[in-house]
Amino acid sequence: MGDKRLNDLLKWSIENTENAQSDPAAGAPATRPHTDLTPDVMAALMGGPSEADLMKASMEIITSADVSVEDKLIAFDNFEQLIESLDNANNIANMGLWTPLLEQLKHEEGEIRKMAAWCIGTAVQNNVKTQEKLLAMGGIPSLVELAVKEEHPEDVRRKAIYALSSAVRNYQPAMDVFADELNKGGRATDKTDATNMEAIDDIMGDLRAKAKASSA
Numbered sequence: 001m002g003d004k005r006l007n008d009l010l011k012w013s014i015e016n017t018e019n020a021q022s023d024p025a026a027g028a029p030a031t032r033p034h035t036d037l038t039p040d041v042m043a044a045l046m047g048g049p050s051e052a053d054l055m056k057a058s059m060e061i062i063t064s065a066d067v068s069v070e071d072k073l074i075a076f077d078n079f080e081q082l083i084e085s086l087d088n089a090n091n092i093a094n095m096g097l098w099t100p101l102l103e104q105l106k107h108e109e110g111e112i113r114k115m116a117a118w119c120i121g122t123a124v125q126n127n128v129k130t131q132e133k134l135l136a137m138g139g140i141p142s143l144v145e146l147a148v149k150e151e152h153p154e155d156v157r158r159k160a161i162y163a164l165s166s167a168v169r170n171y172q173p174a175m176d177v178f179a180d181e182l183n184k185g186g187r188a189t190d191k192t193d194a195t196n197m198e199a200i201d202d203i204m205g206d207l208r209a210k211a212k213a214s215s216a
Contacts, residue, residue, distance in 0.1 A: 076115035121163035144181040154215035
């Protein structure tokens, strides 16, 4: 990363993470990686960039080969916070960030795969534009693979199921591809109406139960 602002940001995040880890009063880690590196702090550190700039900076950290897993998770956490905004979620496509985000679903580190699925689920929730983009980018099969393969940890599978649940609700094309992928994997699934929330809940509940059972 040649941008001095990004280097300063990364240096700050590393120091912040190390301080938190060395504090005996910090307690056990939460589900999300603990960090004070909020979007507002990132903006201050980087001289007041836009949220689009922050999204790009976060993805550069996530995809950098020179960054630790811990700092990638911090960047992922901030990316997820940013894309809770509908406009920012739609901007993932405008900024060309869907490709690197989807690539993280195949990362060797389970925590990275989990955070990628989490971000996808946030981005597509109640948002037909991002649902369409996820489908067009071929993201549904990758999420199904994460959700059903026993080689993945339960928490990774559950986040993939969350992402799929968000991706298919009220969007029939994604629901149809999702069902096809389950059938290809030997999990018989009838054609389901994407507006039938109860039926979708049943499918997702079954996937979560299988993920839990395989981890026992």
